[in-house]
Amino acid sequence: MHPTPATPAAQATIRRILETAVEAFAEKGFAGARMDEIAKRAKVNKATIYYHIGNKAALYSAVLHETLGQRADLFIETVGRGRTPEEKLRRYVRCIVENIMRYPSLPRIFMREAASLGAHLPPQTATDLGRIIGVLTQTLAEGRRAGVFVAATPVLIHFMIVGALGYYAQMESVIQRFVREAAVDHPPAASFEASAKEIEDLVVNTVRAVPVTAIARPIPAEKGDRS
Amino acid sequence: MHPTPATPAAQATIRRILETAVEAFAEKGFAGARMDEIAKRAKVNKATIYYHIGNKAALYSAVLHETLGQRADLFIETVGRGRTPEEKLRRYVRCIVENIMRYPSLPRIFMREAASLGAHLPPQTATDLGRIIGVLTQTLAEGRRAGVFVAATPVLIHFMIVGALGYYAQMESVIQRFVREAAVDHPPAASFEASAKEIEDLVVNTVRAVPVTAIARPIPAEKGDRS
DNA sequence: CAAAGTACTAACCAATTAGTTAAACTAAAC
DNA sequence: GTTTAGTTTAACTAATTGGTTAGTACTTTG
Numbered sequence: 001m002h003p004t005p006a007t008p009a010a011q012a013t014i015r016r017i018l019e020t021a022v023e024a025f026a027e028k029g030f031a032g033a034r035m036d037e038i039a040k041r042a043k044v045n046k047a048t049i050y051y052h053i054g055n056k057a058a059l060y061s062a063v064l065h066e067t068l069g070q071r072a073d074l075f076i077e078t079v080g081r082g083r084t085p086e087e088k089l090r091r092y093v094r095c096i097v098e099n100i101m102r103y104p105s106l107p108r109i110f111m112r113e114a115a116s117l118g119a120h121l122p123p124q125t126a127t128d129l130g131r132i133i134g135v136l137t138q139t140l141a142e143g144r145r146a147g148v149f150v151a152a153t154p155v156l157i158h159f160m161i162v163g164a165l166g167y168y169a170q171m172e173s174v175i176q177r178f179v180r181e182a183a184v185d186h187p188p189a190a191s192f193e194a195s196a197k198e199i200e201d202l203v204v205n206t207v208r209a210v211p212v213t214a215i216a217r218p219i220p221a222e223k224g225d226r227s
Numbered sequence: 228m229h230p231t232p233a234t235p236a237a238q239a240t241i242r243r244i245l246e247t248a249v250e251a252f253a254e255k256g257f258a259g260a261r262m263d264e265i266a267k268r269a270k271v272n273k274a275t276i277y278y279h280i281g282n283k284a285a286l287y288s289a290v291l292h293e294t295l296g297q298r299a300d301l302f303i304e305t306v307g308r309g310r311t312p313e314e315k316l317r318r319y320v321r322c323i324v325e326n327i328m329r330y331p332s333l334p335r336i337f338m339r340e341a342a343s344l345g346a347h348l349p350p351q352t353a354t355d356l357g358r359i360i361g362v363l364t365q366t367l368a369e370g371r372r373a374g375v376f377v378a379a380t381p382v383l384i385h386f387m388i389v390g391a392l393g394y395y396a397q398m399e400s401v402i403q404r405f406v407r408e409a410a411v412d413h414p415p416a417a418s419f420e421a422s423a424k425e426i427e428d429l430v431v432n433t434v435r436a437v438p439v440t441a442i443a444r445p446i447p448a449e450k451g452d453r454s
Numbered sequence: 455c456a457a458a459g460t461a462c463t464a465a466c467c468a469a470t471t472a473g474t475t476a477a478a479c480t481a482a483a484c
Numbered sequence: 485g486t487t488t489a490g491t492t493t494a495a496c497t498a499a500t501t502g503g504t505t506a507g508t509a510c511t512t513t514g
Contacts, residue, residue, distance in 0.1 A: 007460075007461080007511085009461080010460080010461060010462095013461080013462085026342065027343065027346075028258060028343065029256045029258055029259065029339065029342070029343070030259070031255060031256055031258045031259030032256065032257070032258030032259070032343075034500090034501070034502090035501075035502060035503080036500090036501070036502085044462080044463090045462060045463045045464075046463090046502090046503085047462075047463065047464090047503090047504080047505090048461075048462055048463075050502090050503070050504080051460095051461075051462070052461085052462095055502075055503070056502070056503090107342075108342040108343075109342075111338045111339070111341060111342040112256065112338070112339050112342045114338060114393075115253065115256070115334075115335040115336075115338040115339045115342075115393075116254065116255065116256070116259075116335075119254075150432070152425075152429060153422075153425065156391055156395070156422070156425070156426070156429075159390060159391060160387050160390060160391045160429075162390075163386060163387060163389075163390025163391065164383055164386060164387045164390065166341075166342075168383070195380075195383070198379075198380065198383070199383070202379060202383075202387075202433050202434075205377070205432065205433055205434075205435070206429050206432055206433045207429075207432075208432070234481090234490070234491080236480095236481095236491080237490075237491065240491085240492090261470090261471070261472090262471075262472060262473080263470090263471070263472090271492075271493090272492055272493045272494080273472090273473085273493090274473090274474080274475085274492075274493065274494090275491075275492055275493080277472095277473070277474080278490095278491070278492075279491090282472075282473070283472070283473090
């Protein structure tokens with residue numbers, strides 16, 4: 001960012017650039033997004049981006065801070081207010097849902113970031129993400145101690161949530177395309193809120209400890225049982 | 228592809244190109260992957276790629292056919308051999324696991340593809356993917372009718388599986404990076420096979436109908452079947 | 455008013471990149 | 485040994501792209 005304080009008009013310009021950039025990066029990825037295109041769609045001269053924000057990497061970093069990094073504290077605080085592990089887990093999912101509703105392009109950016117093993121991920125964002133997953137780790141451990149959750153790797157659960165929500169946030173279209181072309185039976189697109197609720201329930205189900213008597217054991221464990 | 232029949236030597240060249248291209252596309256995405264780089268790493272002249280396969284889009288298409296499209300039939304057949312819905316579901320997960328073990332880069336490509344709403348996805352691949360998800364749809368419906376599964380959207384379940392496995396196939400490194408930078412408690416990286424088994428169990432748990440009291444009749448285990 | 459700082463732009467540049475061409479090489483067939 | 489079809493390459497081009505520069509308009513300050 002430019003060191004000097006921005007005037008209200010400049011703030012609006014910056015905001016417009018960032019909003020356009022989020023979409024561009026989500027749509028085409030870091031390599032695919034074009035500075036010229038972003039400038040054009042934000043209705044500013046390309047040099048204005050370089051003046052206010054910096055080069056492509058700086059723009060990407062600014063986008064991620066705006067959409068994710070800034071909100072880590074809120075995440076942690078909100079989840080912490082839950083009383084039971086299940087309530088905390090539901091709050092966790094809902095925090096992610098709300099953030100995605102605010103920034104629908106974020107999961108797409110994030111999916112690409114994961115695919116490139118964090119190649120363009122700014123250090124600050126990596127730290128923020130780690131803190132967010134940290135609160136899930138605590139929640140799952142708490143539920144495990146209380147006997148209401150099974151053992152599950154927190155990062156895995158996190159990415160199951162983000163992955164599933166991400167697909168539903170903006171990817172229903174491609175799903176419908178798959179389905180149409182393959183003539184497969186598939187329910188029509190549900191609203192994002194409805195899908196989010198389904199995912200919330202599924203996630204809780206995923207980690208819920210099942211009464212032993214109800215568990216079928218179709219495939220005997222070979223080397224060492226897992227709980 | 229070039230219309231004329233390829234000699235064994237040329238076949239090897241094509242294979243080398245495709246193998247290199249898979250990695251390049253996974254690493255950098257469609258836009259980020261460079262034809263020059265692929266040629267260099269495959270130790271062929273760039274024009275050789277254009278001679279044998281075609282332009283960038285054709286190369287991408289060939290890669291996806293090789294790693295996914297070709298295998299749709301095997302998927303469907305293997306899952307179909309499962310006797311109970313749970314066994315079919317487990318087979319489904321294992322099919323995906325085995326394919327990822329064979330092509331570890333595939334989930335990364337696929338994650339990007341989802342993020343771009345299938346922008347570069349060849350029609351044939353979309354169809355094949357739809358057929359694969361179709362067999363999951365049938366399995367889930369079957370389990371629902373039998374009262375052993377809860378209602379769940381097939382596509383959602385599919386992408387939960389692929390997403391979670393994808394992260395574990397090659398993304399453990401970035402996870403460890405998050406964790407390190409945030410000083411969060413996180414178990415050390417497990418083997419992919421172990422993670423795959425965890426995911427298989429979690430997925431089954433995800434769709435399992437929870438007994439209201441203790442009424443659920445477990446599915447009888449079937450001995451001797453292991454694949 | 456003038457001096458200075460901020461916000462923005464048109465035009466430009468150097469480097470990169472997908473894609474092409476024509477020539478050269480290889481190995482088997484005649 | 486020559487031909488021929490298939491394969492590979494060095495060199496090139498046309499277009500794109502990230503980034504820069506010099507200059508302009510507007511606003512604030514002395």
